[in-house]
Amino acid sequence: xSTENDILFRILQTEAARGHDNKTVIGGxxxxxxxxxxxxxxxxLDAETISxxxxxxxxxxxxxxxxxxFMTHELVGILTSHYTSNTPENNTQAQxxxxxxxxxxxxxxxxxxxxxDFCLKTPLTALVGIGPSNANKLKKLGLxxxxxxxxxxxxxxxxxxxxxxxxNVRYGDEVTILAKVTQIRQxxxxxxxLSVVEADITDGTGTIVCxxxxxxxxxxxxxxxxxxxxxxxxxxxxxxxxxxxxxxxSVDKQSIHTGRIVPIYHLTKGIxxxxxxxxxxxxxxxxxxxxxxxxxxxxxxxxxxxxxxxALRCIHFPDSQNQxxxxxxxxxxxxxxxxxxxxxxxxxxxxxxxxxxxxxxxNWLQAAITSLPFTLTTAQIRVIDExxxxxxKSSPMSRLVQGDVGSGKTIIAAIALAAIAxxxxxxxxxxxxxxxxEQHYKSxxxxxxxxxxxxxxxxxxxxxxxxxxxxxxxxxxxxxxxxQDETIKILIGTHALIQDTVKFSNLALTVVDxxxxxxxxxxxxxxxxxxxxxxxxxxxxxxPRSLALTLYGDLDLSIIDELPPGRxxxxxxxxxxTQRKDMYNFISTQIQNGGQAFLIYPLxxxxxxxxxxxxxxxxxxxxxEVFSEFQVGLLHGxxxxxDKYDVINNFRNGKIDILVSTTVIEVxxxxxxxxxxxxxxxxxxxxxxxxxxxxxxGRGEQKSYCLLVAKETNELFPENNNSTNDRLKIMESxxxxxxxAEKDLQLRGPGDFLGTRQTGFSFQLANLSDMALIQLTxxxxxxxLVKDPxxxxxxxxxxxxxxxxxxxxxxxxxx
Numbered sequence: 001x002s003t004e005n006d007i008l009f010r011i012l013q014t015e016a017a018r019g020h021d022n023k024t025v026i027g028g029x030x031x032x033x034x035x036x037x038x039x040x041x042x043x044x045l046d047a048e049t050i051s052x053x054x055x056x057x058x059x060x061x062x063x064x065x066x067x068x069x070f071m072t073h074e075l076v077g078i079l080t081s082h083y084t085s086n087t088p089e090n091n092t093q094a095q096x097x098x099x100x101x102x103x104x105x106x107x108x109x110x111x112x113x114x115x116x117d118f119c120l121k122t123p124l125t126a127l128v129g130i131g132p133s134n135a136n137k138l139k140k141l142g143l144x145x146x147x148x149x150x151x152x153x154x155x156x157x158x159x160x161x162x163x164x165x166x167x168n169v170r171y172g173d174e175v176t177i178l179a180k181v182t183q184i185r186q187x188x189x190x191x192x193x194l195s196v197v198e199a200d201i202t203d204g205t206g207t208i209v210c211x212x213x214x215x216x217x218x219x220x221x222x223x224x225x226x227x228x229x230x231x232x233x234x235x236x237x238x239x240x241x242x243x244x245x246x247x248x249x250s251v252d253k254q255s256i257h258t259g260r261i262v263p264i265y266h267l268t269k270g271i272x273x274x275x276x277x278x279x280x281x282x283x284x285x286x287x288x289x290x291x292x293x294x295x296x297x298x299x300x301x302x303x304x305x306x307x308x309x310x311a312l313r314c315i316h317f318p319d320s321q322n323q324x325x326x327x328x329x330x331x332x333x334x335x336x337x338x339x340x341x342x343x344x345x346x347x348x349x350x351x352x353x354x355x356x357x358x359x360x361x362x363n364w365l366q367a368a369i370t371s372l373p374f375t376l377t378t379a380q381i382r383v384i385d386e387x388x389x390x391x392x393k394s395s396p397m398s399r400l401v402q403g404d405v406g407s408g409k410t411i412i413a414a415i416a417l418a419a420i421a422x423x424x425x426x427x428x429x430x431x432x433x434x435x436x437x438e439q440h441y442k443s444x445x446x447x448x449x450x451x452x453x454x455x456x457x458x459x460x461x462x463x464x465x466x467x468x469x470x471x472x473x474x475x476x477x478x479x480x481x482x483x484q485d486e487t488i489k490i491l492i493g494t495h496a497l498i499q500d501t502v503k504f505s506n507l508a509l510t511v512v513d514x515x516x517x518x519x520x521x522x523x524x525x526x527x528x529x530x531x532x533x534x535x536x537x538x539x540x541x542x543x544p545r546s547l548a549l550t551l552y553g554d555l556d557l558s559i560i561d562e563l564p565p566g567r568x569x570x571x572x573x574x575x576x577x578t579q580r581k582d583m584y585n586f587i588s589t590q591i592q593n594g595g596q597a598f599l600i601y602p603l604x605x606x607x608x609x610x611x612x613x614x615x616x617x618x619x620x621x622x623x624x625e626v627f628s629e630f631q632v633g634l635l636h637g638x639x640x641x642x643d644k645y646d647v648i649n650n651f652r653n654g655k656i657d658i659l660v661s662t663t664v665i666e667v668x669x670x671x672x673x674x675x676x677x678x679x680x681x682x683x684x685x686x687x688x689x690x691x692x693x694x695x696x697x698g699r700g701e702q703k704s705y706c707l708l709v710a711k712e713t714n715e716l717f718p719e720n721n722n723s724t725n726d727r728l729k730i731m732e733s734x735x736x737x738x739x740x741a742e743k744d745l746q747l748r749g750p751g752d753f754l755g756t757r758q759t760g761f762s763f764q765l766a767n768l769s770d771m772a773l774i775q776l777t778x779x780x781x782x783x784x785l786v787k788d789p790x791x792x793x794x795x796x797x798x799x800x801x802x803x804x805x806x807x808x809x810x811x812x813x814x815x
Contacts, residue, residue, distance in 0.1 A: 008036045008053070009079050010227075011251065012072050020068040023319060025178075025259075028061045031163055035178055038204030053078060118286050120147030127279060133270075140268045149283050153315055153331075153764055154263035157324065160231035160247075161260050166206035169234050169241060176231040176259040177243075178251060179203040186219045197222075201230065210243040227251045231258035247274065256281050261318050280316055288312045294799040295334060299780065305330045315765075328765050333777060335766040336550065340781035341791070342803045343553030347398070348789070350554065355396035355532045356508035358423050360388050364453055368418060371450040372411070379562035380408050386558050387416050387536060391509065397534035400515075400552050402543060403560030404737035405695025406567055409538045410440065412560070413511050414447045416536060421454055421463070421489040425508035429492045430526055432517035434468045434641045435648060435669060440513065441466040441492045443670075448490075467493035467502070470641035476501070498525040506530075512537045540695070541688050542737040544745060550774050561738075569735050570677075570698040572706040574728045583707055584626050587658070587676055591630055595675035595702060596651065597658045598665065600693055602684040618680075619660040630657040637664045663689075665696060672700035682708035682728055687744040690728075691737050706731070745769055 011032060015024045022028045033054050040050050056071055063071060123145055124130045124138055143149050160176040169175050179201035186197050197218045199210045210230055212218050222228070232246030247257040256262075256277055265276045293300070293308040300307060306314070306326055314327035365388070369376060376384070383401060390397035403409050413429060420427040429444070431437040445464050448454060465479050465488050479502075482488030486505050491497065495518075507530025512523055515537035527535055537555065548557055575583050587597050599622070601615045615636050623632040633656035635647045644664075650656045652671050659665075659674075677697045682690060690708065698704035708728050730743055746769065768774070784796070791800035 008032060008040075009076065012076055016069075016072055020065050020072060022061055022068065025163075030057045030060055032178070033057045034165070034205075035203050039180070049078060118146055119290070120145065120150065120287065122146045124149060124279075127282060129275070130279065137268050137270045141266060146283055146287055149280065150287055150312060151764065152265060152280070154265050156264045157318075158231075158262045158264060159321070160258055160262050161320070163259065166201075166203050166208050168205075169208070171234055171236050171241065173234045174232070175234060176229055177201070177203060177208070178227075178229055178259075179208075181222050181224050181226045181228060182207065183224060184219055184222050186216060201228070208241055208243060209237075210246055210248070212245050222248075229258040231262065256317070261321070261324060263316055284313055284316045292798050294338070294802050296795045296799070298795075299784075303333070303776075303780075305333060308334075329773070331764060332766040332770070332773060335763050336774060336777035337781055338799075338802055339550065339766075340553055340777055341785065341799070343550075344781060344785055345791075345803060347554040350398055351395045353396055353532050354394055355534055356391075356423075356425055357394050358388075358391040358419055358425070358508065358534075360392050360419060361422075364422065365415075365419075367453075368415060368451040371452065372447065373450075374564065376411065377408065377560075377562045377564055379403075379560045380411060383412050383558040383560055384415050386556075387412060388419060390556070391416065391419065391534045396532045397536065398555045399536050399558055400548065400555040401536060401538045401558045401560065402548070403540065404542055404563065405540050405692060406699065407540075407560040407563055409513075409540065409560060410443055411447065413440075413513070413536065413538065414444050416509060416511065417444060417490050418448050418451050418454060420509045421448070423508070424486075424506075426483070426486065426488070426504050426506050426530075427490050427509040427511065428497055428504070428507060428526060428529065429490070429511040429513065430497045430518070430522075431492070431494060431513045433664065434470065434494055435644060435664065436513065437468060437492055437494050438466065438645060438648075439670060444490070444492065463488060464490045464492065467491055467496045468641060469494060469496050471496065495522065498522055498529070502529065504529050507533045509534045509536070514541075515539055516541060540692065540737075542741040544738070544742055544771070547745065547768060547771070547774065549778060550768065568698055568703060570694050570704045570706050572694065572708065572732050572735075574682075574725065574732060575707045575709050577709070577711075580709070583678070583709070586705075586707075587678070588627065588630075590676055590705075591627075591657050593702075594673075596654070596656070596671065596673050597676035597678060598674060598693075598696060599658060599660045599678045600665070600680065601660070601662055602679070602681045615660055615662050622658065622660060627658055631655065632658045632660060635659055635661040635664060637662060663693070665693075669696055670699060671696070673702075675700065675702045675704040677704075677706045678709065679707070680709045681711055683711045683725065687727065687730060687740040687747070688737070690731055691735075691740050694731070694735075 011024050011029065015022070015029060025031050036057075037050055037054055040053075041047075053075060056075060060068060060071060118126065123135070124143065125132065125135050126146070130138070138144075138149075141152065143152055158174060160174060162175060163178060164173070164175045166177060166179065169177070180203070181199050182202050183200040184197070185199075186195060188195055195214055195216050197212045197215055199218075199222050200207055201210060202208075210232075227250065228248050229251055230243055230246040230248045232243045235242050235244050237244075247262070249256070249258045257274055263277060263280070264273065265280065267273065267276060288309045291309045291312060295305065295308070299305070305311075308330075311327040311330040314323040315331060318324035318327065369381075369384075383403075387397070387399060387401070390399055401409055401412055417427045417429065429440060431440055441464070448464070462482070465482065467476070467479055471479075471493075479488065479491065483491065483502070483504050491502075491504075496502070510526050510530070510533050512518060512526065512535070515523065516539055523535075523537070527533060537552075543551075545557070591597060599618070601618060615634065619632060619634040633647050633651055635644060635651075639647070647656070647659070648669065651659050651674075654673065674697045677694055679685065679690060679693055685693070690706075694706040697706065708731060710725050710728055727743075727747060730740065734740060766773075784791075787793075788796055791797075791803065
């Protein structure tokens with residue numbers, strides 16, 4: 001045996017190249033001792049030398065860097081002098097220990113040029129192996145340049161950092177084994193169509209078989225005697241433990257795929273995991289050191305956050321779980337902080353703009369409130385005051401009004417619209433569905449008809465108009481003319497409001513209802529119809545305060561935290577499939593007593609078509625087999641607008657007893673006589689959405705019920721039945737939407753009830769459920785802006801560039 005074949009000698013070479021950091025072998029150099037002792041003994045090395053080397057290896061981890069360097073040379077000397085094949089070649093090899101100090105250890109070399117030639121905007125084709133074909137594949141992942149790739153974070157990790165001996169591995173373990181190939185063979189299976197390469201490997205404690213499918217070239221790469229690291233999951237085949245398709249690397253190379261916490265990236269067709277990791281390793285090591293950190297050093301030190309370049313290295317290739325967690329927290333912190341700062345700076349800038357100054361006559365306001373057919377709650381009066389105070393100022397209002405189901409947001413909008421109309425200006429209200437838009441139109445026409453000094457000509461006013469996708473061309477022409485000559489004061493509608501053909505003459509207020517159902521561009525397009533009009537966005541989905549301040553930090557916040565008096569709580573019950581017959585009998589009894597019922601069918605596998613089919617099928621069954629003595633109606637999103645209008649009208653007028661519907665009625669539909677809400681397959685919904693559906697009943701005098709039909713139990717995996725059905729039980733325990741929102745946030749994350757994709761924010765690692773980090777970054781943002789409102793101080797220059805230039809990634813020295 002020679003130094004060329006000695007695993008320890010080659011590990012010492014790599015250790016010298018790494019600067020003696022004791023990370024060449026997972027767990028430290030001493031971990032190689034048992035394997036090396038077995039190998040050295042079989043090669044004929046004397047016991048005294050083996051013992052001497054083993055003792056020194058045990059001390060290595062506790063030594064200083066200087067002492068490790070000395071010991072490395074000492075061990076190399078011992079090994080070199082005791083091998084019989086001590087040729088000039090071996091002497092040259094020993095000398096390589098010193099040479100390696102100044103060279104990069106064995107890692108994939110994929111750069112055409114030096115590191116200094118790279119910046120974030122460098123195209124990916126600058127890397128060897130990424131030609132036009134691979135570059136086009138990577139574009140499908142949104143990766144066009146080095147910067148895109150650097151911020152293409154792993155979506156998960158496999159921890160192969162635990163080095164195990166073969167005798168100690170168990171079925172199901174994710175392990176790394178350091179071993180020698182003893183035998184390699186290839187065989188055909190399935191009629192010769194599939195090739196399998198099998199390698200027997202041993203580490204002195206046992207032998208295990210590794211197999212790879214359809215990789216015939218491995219037979220030539222894995223020669224008997226080759227020392228390798230393999231990482232994978234232990235399986236069992238024909239009663240024996242095996243490693244199926246494990247990742248492997250030579251032990252004298254820097255570990256990227258084995259023996260470490262291995263990053264797993266999102267891929268596209270034609271790009272393998274190994275190839276992506278090799279590219280990412282090169283990119284991270286090429287560009288990370290050039291990253292300029294946007295966070296001030298004082299903040300990083302005080303909060304014990306790693307710098308940007310360390311975080312980026314460790315998010316891709318962490319050496320430990322602690323490193324990974326620190327990197328994830330640092331990047332999430334940056335994402336939240338930059339968002340908070342951007343929101344607050346935008347809010348501050350908005351206050352400096354000039355908008356329509358609306359005059360509010362307090363005597364008129366009191367008369368308007370007195371004219372309403374109901375008494376306002378204290379919360380409604382407070383929010384009306386906040387809104388009217390905003391629009392009376394010269395700067396544009398930007399306010400989010402949120403309230404629980406049935407809290408009375410429509411009247412807030414109605415008073416604001418009335419104030420605009422009284423001042424001779426124009427206003428627009430946009431709703432997400434034609435059903436809700438039509439309902440708003442009727443409600444606002446009715447409410448404003450009794451308000452003095454508006455001159456809106458009663459309920460049939462031409463000053464308030466409705467614009468939908470189904471509006472006829474003749475009506476559109478009339479509306480267009482009315483907007484231009486300002487005879488139309490208030491326009492209510494759906495997305496049709498933001499069409500290019502809709503032009504206002506004097507738009508002073510835009511109201512967006514159920515705002516989370518609209519995209520950022522749609523909300524901006526409506527506001528862009530005027531010259532800095534006031535903006536009020538409304539939602540019936542309660543949002544935890546800290547989360548609202550994160551996603552809508554550029555808006556002022558109003559909360560209607562009180563329900564109108566006399567509104568009876570809806571009794572909620574979870575119903576299991578075995579109780580369906582009893583549920584149908586209960587519904588029949590309620591309808592005979594004068595009530596009406598909704599039966600809701602959920603979205604199935606994100607398919608509107610399948611949802612509609614389920615509702616149509618059940619409608620036929622219920623009408624013919626279950627409720628033949630009642631009138632059962634059908635409503636879904638694929639129906640013509642006029643047909644939907646007729647169905648809702650017939651249901652409201654009592655011509656339909658039971659309405660089978662998809663979630664098209666989730667928001668805004670007001671049927672006072674409806675007293676039963678049945679939600680089929682309720683497990684598919686989030687708590688906030690179930691709360692919205694429950695809010696469609698309980699609006700009249702009679703007692704109302706919400707029946708949540710749970711899914712069938714799973715006999716094969718009974719442990720899975722509890723979690724979702726327990727979530728439904730929460731609905732039984734409270735009718736408070738804010739409590740349910742908090743629970744929903746904890747259980748399902750924010751996307752399910754906020755429509756986070758519609759907010760325009762795309763977080764890599766920030767988790768909107770992490771309230772502690774949200775609050776921390778809110779505090780840091782506020783403190784920083786008190787000290788430096790315009791981010792003009794030198795230490796905030798990089799942070800300022802990120803925010804004001806809205807750059808996707810941090811700057812580098814050459815970008």
